Amino acid sequence: MAMTMEHQRTNQQKTMRIEGGRELSGTIRLSGAKNAALPMIAAACLGEEPTILDNVPIELRDVQILIRVLREAGAYIALEGSSLACARGDFPRGTVNREASEIRYSLLLLGLAAAHRGELLLPMPGGCKIGDRKYDLHLMGLQRLGARIEETEAGIRVASEGGVGADIEFYLPTTSGTENLMIAAALASGRTTILNANTRPEIMEMAKLMNLMGAKVSCSNRVVQIDGQSRIQGGVRYAIMPGWDEAVTYIVASAMTGGEICIADFSLDFIREDVRHLREIGVDVFEWGGAVYASGKKQKRAFDLFTAPYPGINSDMQPIFAALAFTAAGKSTITDLRFTDRFRYVEELKKFGGSIHAFGNTAIVEGGRPLQGAHATATDLRGGASCVLAALIAEGESIITNVSQIERGYENIAGKLRQLGARIDTP
Missing domain, CATH: 3.65.10.10 (Enolpyruvate transferase domain)
Incomplete structure (x- = not known):
């Protein structure tokens, strides 16, 4: 498992090329958390x-x-x-x-x-x-x-x-x-x-x-x-338990594109507060036969979200919900009560043409506007994932750099999104 310095440099330079506008639907299995x-x-x-x-x-x-x-x-x-x-x-x-x-x-x-x-x-x-x-x-x-x-x-x-x-x-x-x-x-x-x-x-x-x-x-x-x-x-x-953070991310990815997803061998036990918010936003989520199903066909509603210790919404998920807010008409707010400076990704999301601003420990998103393909950088793990989500609904092609940050927490994210119908290259 040794990694050479050259391999590390290559990993840091890795990019992801995404063609937006494709509905994501299908079945996936989660990695360990x-x-x-x-x-x-x-x-x-x-x-x-x-x-x-x-x-x-x-x-x-x-x-x-x-x-x-x-x-x-x-x-x-x-x-x-x-x-x-x-x-x-x-x-x-x-x-x-x-x-x-x-x-x-x-x-x-x-x-x-x-x-x-x-x-x-x-x-x-x-x-x-x-x-x-x-x-x-x-x-x-x-x-x-x-x-x-x-x-x-x-x-x-x-x-x-x-x-x-x-x-x-x-x-x-x-x-x-x-x-x-x-x-x-x-x-x-x-x-x-x-x-x-x-x-x-x-x-x-x-x-x-x-x-x-x-x-x-x-x-x-x-x-x-x-x-x-x-x-x-x-x-x-x-x-190791399945990755609940992966589950929420892929549910949001499918919902943002108006798709339907099945997550095999998973339950809602550890994401009940996330699911409550998703349902209020307009995402249908339910559990049946040892799997979780979600549909994003309905119109999304603007929302106010506050992170909190478990069983509340984990701070890790606020960049994911910020990307989802782009598809909800109206003003949404995301407030982080744990990491008050976790909004570096906002400047990257702005590159897609959406209306998002951050001040203090809060981000405000004016949703319902079309996004355009952009060049963005993964500033951190979840911030990078939020850029991938924005790219999936943006018109045209987007390029995400510093993908090694995203791969710190998502095993084979490009392959799993391709399995759902995304068009992604990792040159």
Whole structure:
């Protein structure tokens, strides 16, 4: 899975050429959820014996980077198809590869090192540039569990001789911060209680995996409790949940083009608030026979959307709903209550000729106007996906650059959209 520097440069220069105006209809299957796979790969490395994770979205760049970083830091990871076998191996071993700075989930190596009573120097984490993404809650929580933390120009150094359970309260519900402390506390002595935790579906799934491996974790609304164990055996098998974010994106893509879609082997369990908004906007969505169906034949209505911790609309989805607003006559507003500066994509969407403006933590879209093909850049993962959605309904040809950002979270997005009838080339 080694990636040469030339391959990385090519990936960064990759473009997507889209001919708009085609109805998207048909059946697709989802990949495993990126934001479930990444923390579960790290959690599986708590185990002494290999744990097998199935339905891993192995083509995603972030997943590939995390695998390489964990391997180089000493973890045992073996790949077969879309399945990964993960165990501690001799993690942590030395300094982490600089490639870790490209993904935010590399932060979980700090919790993993603390759990295994080791020392690790982690380069400063990266991820999408979507405004203020602090990691102070990660460090505060790890220190409360007894880890020593030092921030230097070289990165973040963690060292631990063994954690001690504690009561930890977050000032806001952080997803990766909750996951990091779950990992760190799994092998600490005593009980750890995380208050105001994020308990979204990916975290519930991670808790199920950890419990199968031999940890003791319980999750309820905004509270996570971990009873530390002396060892985590591992040696189990678990499938990564389907990508709910993918599901919403493809439903919106089909709806924007007036099409009808079937998502096989999926349920509405994790996207009920998204579906409620989609129905209010005019998109028919229902579940039947183990699949989800959606139709965008009806006229779309303008809407007001506010992001919120689960079960509310996730901040990841606000750029997707912003693109959908182009097809709804009237004024729609999208307000992000988590990442208040997550609107860099707005300048790219303007290139398609639509009326969209952002100020503070809100975007305003005047929908119902035709879009024109444009050259746009994927500023981040979801912002890039919103540009693809706009291109699908724009008249003429559009070119999206920096596609590697989109491929961080959507496995084979061009192929899946082509399967629904889109005309897309990736020269």
